[in-house]
Amino acid sequence: LQRERSELDKNVAILQEKEKELQSAVERLGEQESVDVDEAVVTTAPLYSQLMNAFAEEATLEDAIYYMGEALRKEVITLDTFLKQVRTLARRQFTLRALIQKCR
Structure with missing residues (x-):
């Protein structure tokens, strides 16, 4: 159970990191001029x-x-x-x- 908990915590951390990357990409694209x-x-x-x-x-x-x-x-x-x-x-x-x- 402890091992699954640590695995879940790792996956949550990875997802949060990817969400931050996506958010920064969306902000960068929002600042660009229209193509x-x-x-x-x-x-x-x-x-x-x-x-x-x-x-x-x-x-x-x-x-x-x-x-x-x-x-x-x-x-x-x-x-x-x-x-x-x-x-x-x-x-x-x-x-x-x-x-x-x-x-x-």
Whole structure:
């Protein structure tokens, strides 16, 4: 029982020490300026930057095609407009997917 008690005391001391470390880290981070998102995501090579931008644009096109479908379903746009726009978006999406595959 005594051994378990000493083990518990050690664990409590370790936890208190880690809590102090976390608290000081939180205080340091609270004092820092906000980070610019564009500066936070910096790639090591131009190829990786191109890959990241292509991936983001492809995801955007995927969302745009989805919402075009929703607009057609709700009869906000005509079928002719939908087909023209989706064709344009899909063509761009195809080239981006090919670029992503080439970058990998």
